[in-house]
Amino acid sequence: MHKTIAFIGAGNMASAIFGGMIDGGYPADAIIATSPDDTMLAPLRERYGIRTQTDNATAVSDADVVVLAVKPQIMRQVCEPLRDAVQDRKPLIVSVAAGLEAATLEGWLGGELAVIRCMPNTPSLVGAGASGLYANPRVNAEQRDLAAELLSAVGLVEWVDDEPLLNAVTAVSGSGPAYFFLFFEAMEEAGVNLGLPRETARRLALQTGFGAASMALKSEHDPAQLKRNVMSPQGATERAIQHFEDAELRQIVEGAMQACAARAQEMA
Numbered sequence: 001m002h003k004t005i006a007f008i009g010a011g012n013m014a015s016a017i018f019g020g021m022i023d024g025g026y027p028a029d030a031i032i033a034t035s036p037d038d039t040m041l042a043p044l045r046e047r048y049g050i051r052t053q054t055d056n057a058t059a060v061s062d063a064d065v066v067v068l069a070v071k072p073q074i075m076r077q078v079c080e081p082l083r084d085a086v087q088d089r090k091p092l093i094v095s096v097a098a099g100l101e102a103a104t105l106e107g108w109l110g111g112e113l114a115v116i117r118c119m120p121n122t123p124s125l126v127g128a129g130a131s132g133l134y135a136n137p138r139v140n141a142e143q144r145d146l147a148a149e150l151l152s153a154v155g156l157v158e159w160v161d162d163e164p165l166l167n168a169v170t171a172v173s174g175s176g177p178a179y180f181f182l183f184f185e186a187m188e189e190a191g192v193n194l195g196l197p198r199e200t201a202r203r204l205a206l207q208t209g210f211g212a213a214s215m216a217l218k219s220e221h222d223p224a225q226l227k228r229n230v231m232s233p234q235g236a237t238e239r240a241i242q243h244f245e246d247a248e249l250r251q252i253v254e255g256a257m258q259a260c261a262a263r264a265q266e267m268a
């Protein structure tokens with residue numbers, strides 16, 4: 001029997017996850033999604049064949065897993081009215097909300113619950129996400145497997161053992177897409193300055209990023225070796241890499257990611 005999963009909040013992240021699960025064969029009738037606004041839910045019923053609810057507590061009363069997928073700012077007002085339903089049934093709680101600690105969510109939901117916090121990223125919306133997951137001590141092995149199945153529907157899943165490490169996950173993969181977008185912007189601009197049409201420079205830069213990541217994921221070599229493989233002595237790539245090293249790109253990346261993790265910690 002498949003576990004019943006209730007998504008509280010049926011926005012971008014929730015629909016990416018349940019859409020991916022259904023594509024992967026999870027039965028649509030084991031999924032319930034909620035929103036206060038039925039006009040948002042009707043297209044989801046139509047497209048995915050899932051069950052929907054405008055009342056969160058009713059959805060929770062039938063669920064083995066509750067995925068909290070509303071914006072962090074409204075999480076408290078969404079959680080507190082669910083206390084009775086959650087404490088009755090003690091479902092696994094999975095939160096995809098940035099910055100809210102497991103203990104805070106547990107408190108808002110009345111205490112003593114198995115809670116998994118997940119830090120996904122925006123490429124999850126196209127099935128190429130990377131998520132860091134933390135399970136509090138009340139989560140059992142079966143629940144961990146289920147959460148990994150859920151999040152692997154939108155990409156890679158990595159577990160961390162300590163909750164504060166989710167700040168490091170934020171610095172690597174949570175915010176990471178923006179670093180690459182910045183790099184793509186800069187490559188596009190430099191390509192234009194070298195004489196390429198903008199669209200050509202953009203497509204070449206994006207495909208190169210995609211190709212490099214695909215190759216590195218499949219390769220038995222680490223990125224340092226793959227980089228050396230592209231560089232021939234005295235060649236053009238070597239000249240470019242030397243320029244990055246002289247400009248201390250590594251220290252810039254270190255500083256940016258330390259700043260990101262520190263800010264994520266402040267916001268938790």
Ligand code: NAD
Nearest residue numbers: 009010011012013035069070071072096097098120121122
């Ligand atoms: P979204 O605005 O697309 O979805 C939020 C949904 O919550 C909306 O569909 C809205 O109808 C619904 N909602 C509002 N009030 C509600 C209520 N009282 N009860 C039930 N549902 C209610 O937002 P999103 O981008 O899907 O983000 C959802 C969560 O995912 C956030 O906590 C965010 O931090 C996290 N997240 C998103 C991304 C991303 O790439 N979009 C990445 C990392 C984390």
